[in-house]
Amino acid sequence: MENERTHIISALVLHKPGVLQRVAGLFTRRGFNIESITVGTSEQEGIARMTIIAKGDGKILEQITKQLNKIIDVIKVRDLEPEKTVKRELCLIKVHTPTEKIRSEVIQYANIFRGRIIDVSPETLTIEITGASDKIDALIDLVKTFGIKEIARTGPTAMSRGIKTI
Amino acid sequence: MRGGEALIKSLKDQEVDVVFGYPGGVLLPLYDVIYDSDMRHILVRHEQCAAHAADGYARASGKVGVCIGTSGPGATNLVTGIATAYMDSSPIVAIAGQVATGLIGNDAFQEVDTIGMTMPITKHNFQPMNSQEIPEIIKTAFYIAGTGRPGPVVVDLPKDVQEQELDMDKEVRIDLPGYKPTRKGHPLQIKRAANLIANSKKPVILAGGGVILSGSSEELIKLAGIIDAPVVTSLLGKGSFPEDHPFSLGMLGMHGTKTSNYMVDECDCLIAVGCRFSDRTTGNVAEFAKNAKIIHIDIDPAEIGKNVEVDIPIVGDAKITLSSLIKALNQNNTSGNTDEWMKYVQNFKRSSSPRTSFNDVPLKPQQVIKEIMNATDEETIVTTDVGLNQMWMAHYFKVKHPRTFLSSGGLGTMGFGFPAAMGAKVAKPETDVVAICGDGGFLMVSQDLATIKEYDIPVVICILDNRYLGMVAQWQKLFYEKRLSHTHLGEVPDFVKLAEAFGVSAYRVEKPGEVQETLKNAINSGEPTLIDITIDPEEILPMVPPGCGLTEMVGEYKIEIESADGVPYYREAEERAGD
CATH class of the missing domain: 3.40.50.970 (Thiamin diphosphate (ThDP)-binding fold, Pyr/PP domains)
Structure with missing residues (x-):
């Protein structure tokens, strides 16, 4: 039996009310472990793409994909191979920056991580950063010492490298 | 409009x-x-x-x-x-x-x-x-x-x-890009399955409800004949294969027949068709058919590999897939391979057929079911409720045709039997329909006596009345030190009076021979009828305890053996079944 690992599941679904509930409900009901789920429009009108990050061994993953496929509003499901997949996450971090010194330090960190400052107030800076989840984790770790007011993460979205599509 | x-x-x-x-x-x-x-x-x-x-x-x-x-x-x-x-x-x-x-x-x-x-x-x-x-x-x-x-x-x-008004002239289309069931089994998998079957010495076929849903009983009978293999069924598979056929071993599982449970344990190739290997069918999965390679045919890919690891999965409609498998097998010479196995199976079956005739009062459920079988013909549709009544029916009642044994398997819904019989009678007004209920389950839906009276839906309701929530009480007796917590249902109601209050004819039956006669008359009357059958509350059914393998049955298994001159005699199994 294959060991438990994190899987990136990409699914094309009909873009209509209730689809997210059907998918999320399935995970709860069957006891599957879900880490994140992102949904948005796809290249085709009326069809949305879901990226699900889930944990499990080979048998569980097989059940997840088969059960997802049984949902009438789900059109296609694929478990993306991690090494042949690009995966990105967006994160907004509001950092407490009461002094000029802290502010410039935070800006420097943001630059190193190719983040952008998208909002400034006398007390705070808000960083926008995109990338792999571990890169975002690293930046969060760095700025934590200054005091993080708020974090909003999207969870990863992903697609296969090269010409391959699902 | x-x-x-x-x-x-x-x-x-x-x-x-x-x-x-x-x-x-x-x-x-x-x-x-x-x-x-x-x-x-x-x-x-x-x-x-x-x-x-x-x-x-x-x-x-x-x-x-x-x-x-x-x-x-x-x-x-x-x-x-x-x-x-x-x-x-x-x-x-x-x-x-x-x-x-x-x-x-x-x-x-x-x-x-x-x-x-x-x-x-x-x-x-x-x-x-x-x-x-x-x-x-x-x-x-x-x-x-x-x-x-x-x-x-x-x-x-x-x-x-x-x-709201609408325009009915608009074209109506079915647009389901995400729904395309696979009907035809993969040819390569079918070929592999045929090879495996042809080389097996001890095959068993396990038929589930999918055989009935796809209407493939004929193909199933043909398959069993070609490979010379015995057939066991799940609860919902009852009727997929004629149970009076010499190859039929009856239901498998927690309350299955001893023969089915043992033969699946011993087989070297299990051909499962249209079933989902529910925990009630398999017992402890680790012990299930441990000597066998498993072929699993099902239209739902998610059922394959869900509960039991299989060697050859085939996704497809049972009817189409079985036809292809039969064709593939005809090209393999299989005759004679299983002769020894079949002899062994038949001997085992003969020596472990459960005893069904009892003269006791209160009535033994085995006797009641025998009389129900005598009073009905093979086309009669029987429904069951859930609990001991259901498992007694599953165990002792021989079903010969698909869609004539209706029972709530997966959900195990008490109260299913009577209304399901009502629906069956409406679907098949020319066919006799008999609901076999427990007293507990029937009381959950008894208000619908009004419906069968008002609409003159002539189903016959047989209540196996032991005043207990029998199945739960059985578990309490076996696994909870006979502490019968809230499973005695008391002395009320009087089911005969209850039925009469709805204008439904009703009879109480307490002695051997009366069930058959009363039921026969009720069916012939063409009127909705209730028969309240007082049965022995102490009678339980041998079972495989949860978490055990299928051969670890507990409870006394009474054996019926036919002697050489054809007169049946009875032997109470001295040891507990399974020892």
Whole structure:
């Protein structure tokens, strides 16, 4: 039996009310472990793409994909191979920056991580950063010492490298 | 045309000839249409019975059954019946009323989130938000319910949508990019399966409800004949293979026959068709068919490898796949391979057939079921409730044809038997229908005696009356030190008087021979009848305790052996079965 690992599941679904509930409900009901789920429009009108990050061994993953496929509003499901997949996450971090010194330090960190400052107030800076989840984790770790007011993460979205599509 | 009329017209387009329903506030527009319509509507006395009746109708006929309930409590009452149909892959379309679109989400009077509530217990559900969607939704609902692995579909119909005008001339299409059931098994897998079968010495076929749903009994019988293999079934598989056939070993599992449980344990090749390896069928999965390579044919890919690891999975419709498998096998020479095995199986079967004749008073359930078998013919449709009555029927009642044994397997819904029989009788008015119930389960749905009386639906209800919640009491006796917590059901009601209050003829039966006679008369009377049969409350059925392998049966297994001169004599098994 294959060991438990994190899987990136990409699914094309009909873009209509209730689809997210059907998918999320399935995970709860069957006891599957879900880490994140992102949904948005796809290249085709009326069809949305879901990226699900889930944990499990080979048998569980097989059940997840088969059960997802049984949902009438789900059109296609694929478990993306991690090494042949690009995966990105967006994160907004509001950092407490009461002094000029802290502010410039935070800006420097943001630059190193190719983040952008998208909002400034006398007390705070808000960083926008995109990338792999571990890169975002690293930046969060760095700025934590200054005091993080708020974090909003999207969870990863992903697609296969090269010409391959699902 | 308005939404309500469009709904009825769409149902007729699907060749629906009857609906089981119960009106309510938000369904007033629809019921106003039904008032003028020639659509047959049967007013049940509880929505759960509408759903079970639609289910019974579907199981007996193979057509999609339809039930209707109002919003809120109507819909929640339908839920048990919908979940029952879902677990047993029975095709029904349940129409639930909903509050007007403008009120949805406001916690309006009798509002409940029917869509959210039924998502995990339906194949799919719909909520038309304008009447123009109705024709397409109904057509699609029937298509989804009746194809692939069948199952229930819910249509949640807001009140105002029933009243809106729509254009009925628009083309109605089914557009389901995400729904394409695989019907034809993969040829390479079929070839591999044929090779495995041809090389096996001790094959067993396990037939499930999928054989009945796909109408492939003929193919199954042919397959068993070609490879010379015994056939065991799951509960829902009863009827897929004639149980008077010498190859039939009866039901497998927790309450299965000793022969089935032992032969599956010993076989070297298990050919499972249209079954889902439920825990009640397999016992401890680690011990299940541990000497066998397993071939699993099922139309639902998610069932393959879910509970039991299989060696050769084949996704496809049982009928099509079995035909291909038979063709592939004809090219392999299999004759003679299994002669020794078949001899062994037949000997085992003969020496472990359960005893069925008893003269005791109170009546032994085995004797009661024997008499029921004598009073009915092989076309008779029997339904069961859930519990000991069901397992006694599964164990002792020999079913010969598909769609003549209807029982709630997966969900195990007490109260299923009677309303399902009602639905079956409506589907097959020319066929005798007998409901075998326990006293507990029947009381859960007894109000529908009114329905069979008012509509003159002549089903015969046999209550195996032991005044106990028998199955639960059995577990308490075996596993909880005989502490019978809340399983004695007391001395009331008097079922004969209860039935008579509804104008239904009723009889009480207490002695051997009376069941057969009373039931025969009841069937011949052509009237709805209830027979209250007092049975021995101490009688239990040998079983495989949960978590054990199939050969670890407990309980006394009484054996019937035919002596050389053909006169049966009985031997109480001295040791406990399985030792």
